[in-house]
Amino acid sequence: MTIADLLKGDIKLASPPIVYLSLQKVVEDPTKTAKDAALVIESDAALAMRVLKIVNSAFYGFPAQISAISTAITLLGVRELQNLVLATVVIERFSDLPGQLFSVHDFWAKNLRCALIARELDVQMGKQFTDTAFLCGLVHDIGQLVLYRRIPTLAREVDLLVQSQPAEEMDQAAIEEQVFGFDHYALGAELCRLWKLPAMVVDSIRLHRYPDYVGNHAKIATLIRLADHFSRVDNPYDALEANGFELSPEKISLIMDKTHDEFENIFKLFFPAL
Numbered sequence: 001m002t003i004a005d006l007l008k009g010d011i012k013l014a015s016p017p018i019v020y021l022s023l024q025k026v027v028e029d030p031t032k033t034a035k036d037a038a039l040v041i042e043s044d045a046a047l048a049m050r051v052l053k054i055v056n057s058a059f060y061g062f063p064a065q066i067s068a069i070s071t072a073i074t075l076l077g078v079r080e081l082q083n084l085v086l087a088t089v090v091i092e093r094f095s096d097l098p099g100q101l102f103s104v105h106d107f108w109a110k111n112l113r114c115a116l117i118a119r120e121l122d123v124q125m126g127k128q129f130t131d132t133a134f135l136c137g138l139v140h141d142i143g144q145l146v147l148y149r150r151i152p153t154l155a156r157e158v159d160l161l162v163q164s165q166p167a168e169e170m171d172q173a174a175i176e177e178q179v180f181g182f183d184h185y186a187l188g189a190e191l192c193r194l195w196k197l198p199a200m201v202v203d204s205i206r207l208h209r210y211p212d213y214v215g216n217h218a219k220i221a222t223l224i225r226l227a228d229h230f231s232r233v234d235n236p237y238d239a240l241e242a243n244g245f246e247l248s249p250e251k252i253s254l255i256m257d258k259t260h261d262e263f264e265n266i267f268k269l270f271f272p273a274l
Contacts, residue, residue, distance in 0.1 A: 003182055006187065010150065013149060019040060019041065019044055019085055020085055020086045024196075027078050035070055037078045047089070054270065057269050059269070062075065090138070091108065112271075113231040117259050121226065121247075139192065142188040146188065158179050162175050200220055
């Protein structure tokens with residue numbers, strides 16, 4: 001079994017998100033305007049409604065109600081709306097996994113926490129990845145969803161094997177590599193490449209297991225790795241300094257408190273079915 005085997009034969013899984021790619025064409029075309037981008041999003045009425053609900057939430061904290069996609073684009077920018085659209089499309093694509101083997105609710109709860117923490121870490125570090133940190137955090141484990149969509153029973157067996165390990169030895173990606181020949185990060189990165197997502201998103205997933213890597217996109221990979229660490233509620237708040245980040249445990253605690261307060265309302269907006 002190879003990554004290519006898992007990503008072929010499932011059109012819904014492997015085909016790029018159409019609305020996202022249409023928005024990308026608008027972004028890359030200097031003759032297009034915010035109005036053109038708004039028309040792309042509004043072509044899917046349900047998607048436009050979900051996006052406006054999120055834009056009007058505490059997630060962005062605008063003082064006045066925003067009633068039009070074009071206004072949201074003016075305030076946030078096309079790329080931010082493009083990533084928000086992608087987040088909602090990805091969630092929708094993976095909303096029908098077999099519940100008896102896998103908790104979709106728990107998966108997205110953990111990854112939304114990671115995304116919120118990544119977004120706030122980026123703010124604290126000077127907004128280097130403002131348009132992308134949240135998205136990278138949200139999709140960094142997407143390969144796990146592919147495993148549960150394509151080979152659910154085997155994926156569950158691997159999860160049980162991971163859970164049987166002592167906490168200090170628990171390494172899901174290493175066990176996946178032993179069983180499948182690859183881990184869910186490599187699988188998720190390849191899926192995002194097939195979807196024609198930006199290289200930064202692809203690499204933030206692909207490099208997740210390589211903390212010593214110092215090349216292109218190493219910093220966003222480190223940021224998501226750290227957000228993933230702190231999204232696990234039992235981890236201590238003192239690991240950032242060793243990774244080249246200058247945030248004190250007190251600052252990290254403030255970030256965690258802020259994202260905890262945001263989580264419940266935002267989860268309901270992103271995942272109304274859950």
